[in-house]
Amino acid sequence: GMAMPRLDRVERAVLAVAAAAALIRLVGLGARPFHWDEARVGYWTLRSLETGAYQYRPVAGGPFLYVVGRRLFALGLTSDAAARLPVALIGGLLPLAALLFRRVQDRTAGLSGTETVALAVVLAFAPPLLYYSRVLRGDLPLAAFSLVAVGFAWRAHQLRHRRSLYAGAAAFGLALTTSGFVAAVVACWLLAALLTVDEARIRGEEAATIRARV
Numbered sequence: 001g002m003a004m005p006r007l008d009r010v011e012r013a014v015l016a017v018a019a020a021a022a023l024i025r026l027v028g029l030g031a032r033p034f035h036w037d038e039a040r041v042g043y044w045t046l047r048s049l050e051t052g053a054y055q056y057r058p059v060a061g062g063p064f065l066y067v068v069g070r071r072l073f074a075l076g077l078t079s080d081a082a083a084r085l086p087v088a089l090i091g092g093l094l095p096l097a098a099l100l101f102r103r104v105q106d107r108t109a110g111l112s113g114t115e116t117v118a119l120a121v122v123l124a125f126a127p128p129l130l131y132y133s134r135v136l137r138g139d140l141p142l143a144a145f146s147l148v149a150v151g152f153a154w155r156a157h158q159l160r161h162r163r164s165l166y167a168g169a170a171a172f173g174l175a176l177t178t179s180g181f182v183a184a185v186v187a188c189w190l191l192a193a194l195l196t197v198d199e200a201r202i203r204g205e206e207a208a209t210i211r212a213r214v
Contacts, residue, residue, distance in 0.1 A: 010113040014099055014120045021124035022092025025133045029088055030081030038136035042083055045069035061138045064177040084136050091133025094144045095120035100151025104158045123147075138179035145175035146185045 007015070034042060041061065048054040049070050054063070068086045072078075077085075098120040103110030111119060123129060132140040152168030155161065175182050 010102065010116055011099065013117045014095060017117065017120040017124050018093055018095040021095050022089065024130070025088040025092045026085075029084050029134060030079050032080075032134075034080055034083075035135065038080075038083070041065055041069070041136050045073060045083075046078075049073050061179050062177040062182075064141055064174065065136065065138055067177075084134060087136060087140050088133050090141050090144050091129060092124075094129065094133075094147070095124045097144070097148050097151050098123060100148065100155055104155070109158065110154075139181070142175055142178040142182060142185065145171045145178060146182070149175060150189075 045066050048066060054066065065086070069083060072082050072085065098111070098116050101111050101119065102116045103112060129140065129143070132143075149168045149171035152164045152171060156164035156168060175185065
């Protein structure tokens with residue numbers, strides 16, 4: 001069979017950080033009762049499972065949690081911890097996204113090995129990300145899928161890999177299913193793109209160079 005590629009020290013460190021992130025999100029996941037907003041998601045998930053009818057308001061969140069929750073509830077996993085499990089796992093795996101921004105080969109752009117591990121630590125233990133990884137809401141999945149989409153888009157630009165572009169498109173598609181606030185994320189991306197182009201213009205770069213970077 002094909003040999004598995006060997007992981008370097010940075011990849012092993014990021015994997016260890018992700019494992020720790022998942023562990024602290026799973027311990028005591030069901031100890032706190034549902035917040036009313038979580039209960040709303042749970043109620044409509046159970047109702048859609050019982051009736052087979054599914055409706056949602058985009059401003060109240062996308063279908064991602066309902067669709068995933070239905071699968072878990074259908075298996076009999078109806079505890080508070082089980083309902084929060086998908087969000088906790090997404091938050092626990094989020095540190096792996098740091099590898100997407102690692103410096104590619106001998107290129108100057110991207111994070112060094114130390115910076116990559118540092119970013120993984122931030123994604124694992126930043127208080128807002130840790131807190132919302134243990135809440136049945138779409139905020140954390142939206143943030144996670146959006147960051148992964150940016151990471152794959154950056155790698156596609158650096159490596160000219162279609163697979164990275166397709167993966168980024170898939171991650172963005174998932175982000176669209178999590179929350180109506182994805183519109184604000186897209187607005188932030190557009191603003192960041194404007195600032196990036198303008199910063200290059202202020203430095204006096206040639207127009208052709210700016211177009212190539214964008």
